[in-house]
Amino acid sequence: MESTCPVCKEEEEDREHYEYGCKEMEKLRRRIAERIGRENGQISREEWGLEVEGMETETAITIAKVRWIYHCVRCSIDNGKKKRMNIDLVIQKLDRRLTVLNTIDVEASKKKTAEASKKAAVQLQQ
Numbered sequence: 763m764e765s766t767c768p769v770c771k772e773e774e775e776d777r778e779h780y781e782y783g784c785k786e787m788e789k790l791r792r793r794i795a796e797r798i799g800r801e802n803g804q805i806s807r808e809e810w811g812l813e814v815e816g817m818e819t820e821t822a823i824t825i826a827k828v829r830w831i832y833h834c835v836r837c838s839i840d841n842g843k844k845k846r847m848n849i850d851l852v853i854q855k856l857d858r859r860l861t862v863l864n865t866i867d868v869e870a871s872k873k874k875t876a877e878a879s880k881k882a883a884v885q886l887q888q
């Protein structure tokens with residue numbers, strides 16, 4: 763199945779695009795990088811995938827949560843419930859979720875994100 767990415771509406775959405783490549787996601791990622799104090803404005807692919815050992819808990823929670831929110835926004839656009847991603851709203855949602863910060867959430871968020879990308883991978887391969 764080849765389909766255009768619902769978020770940027772420009773490129774074909776393959777696994778790589780879904781996981782890291784989308785330029786709309788890149789804009790969001792830069793905002794997150796700023797938030798966590800990255801001077802170069804970058805979050806690596808491994809960090810974004812939460813594959814780095816010994817990551818700071820707060821960074822891991824932030825990435826896990828923002829990826830989950832992104833996933834939900836992507837699905838809403840895909841289902842026609844939203845027209846596009848509003849990055850400010852995503853950040854607001856993230857802020858709200860981080861105020862109820864709970865470290866146990868990291869594993870749950872990680873799991874959710876992993877499941878979501880597995881599902882997406884299956885769909886994208888069909």
Ligand SMILES: [Zn+2]
Pocket residue numbers: 767768769770771772773779783784785786
């Ligand atoms: Zn895209």
